[in-house]
Amino acid sequence: MVINPFNLNDIIERMIKQIRKNLLPILVSILVVLLTLLSGYLYWFYNQKINNLTKEKEAINQQYLKTKEELDAANKSIDDKNKEIADLKQAKNEAVRDDVASDTQAVGNQPQQQPSSIYDHIVGSDDFKIKIVAALNLLSAQDNEHFQIVSRQVSTINEYNNYGGYQERRDIYIGADANAAITGSIIAHEARHVYNVYVDKIYSYHTKEQELPCYQAELLAAQRLSAPDFFITSVQNSINFWQTQ
Numbered sequence: 001m002v003i004n005p006f007n008l009n010d011i012i013e014r015m016i017k018q019i020r021k022n023l024l025p026i027l028v029s030i031l032v033v034l035l036t037l038l039s040g041y042l043y044w045f046y047n048q049k050i051n052n053l054t055k056e057k058e059a060i061n062q063q064y065l066k067t068k069e070e071l072d073a074a075n076k077s078i079d080d081k082n083k084e085i086a087d088l089k090q091a092k093n094e095a096v097r098d099d100v101a102s103d104t105q106a107v108g109n110q111p112q113q114q115p116s117s118i119y120d121h122i123v124g125s126d127d128f129k130i131k132i133v134a135a136l137n138l139l140s141a142q143d144n145e146h147f148q149i150v151s152r153q154v155s156t157i158n159e160y161n162n163y164g165g166y167q168e169r170r171d172i173y174i175g176a177d178a179n180a181a182i183t184g185s186i187i188a189h190e191a192r193h194v195y196n197v198y199v200d201k202i203y204s205y206h207t208k209e210q211e212l213p214c215y216q217a218e219l220l221a222a223q224r225l226s227a228p229d230f231f232i233t234s235v236q237n238s239i240n241f242w243q244t245q
Helices: 005-021 023-107 126-142 144-153 180-198 208-224 229-243
Strands: 156-159 164-168 171-175
Touching (some): 005 023, 180 229, 208 229
């Protein structure tokens, strides 16, 4: 079959006219299709985003629950430790009360009277005794208040191979320093512990009511004995600490 070129041109012209006539609906249809495809893509994309966020939220929630369990376990452990410490302190307090009771039965409610001078109750090496005597002499000359507490309340002054000191019943253990003012201040501190227990009836162990008066006595002694500035500062720092407890 042979197509007449004129008829073909006519067909083309009619098609062009038809397209021009229906251009807007065609463009609208194309736009609708594109928007439909875009909407579908966005729906899929945001669905994926939401799914990922949901998974992340679940993971974070699981981590939170795990962390909370660990924190609860840690808090329980701390509570158990605090109870254990409280029980140990209570046991120590009871032991102190028993010591005081046994001493009271032996010597009554009055301060323990020494059969001789405190100078006769220094237990340790010759070097230790020399340092303690020098410290007691300095206390006697410049801080008679604390010297009297030592003389009336302390049974023995024992050598302690470390810095500082500690108290057991009426016995005190002192790490003697070459500086008599420092040693005398430490003696005043430990003697005050004896006074706290046997005179003021403070039976608590390592508490503010027990430690603060002792550091205050140590500071007063250090100032009266003209102890070095660094030592006075360290004692003041200890007072500042216990005042906050």
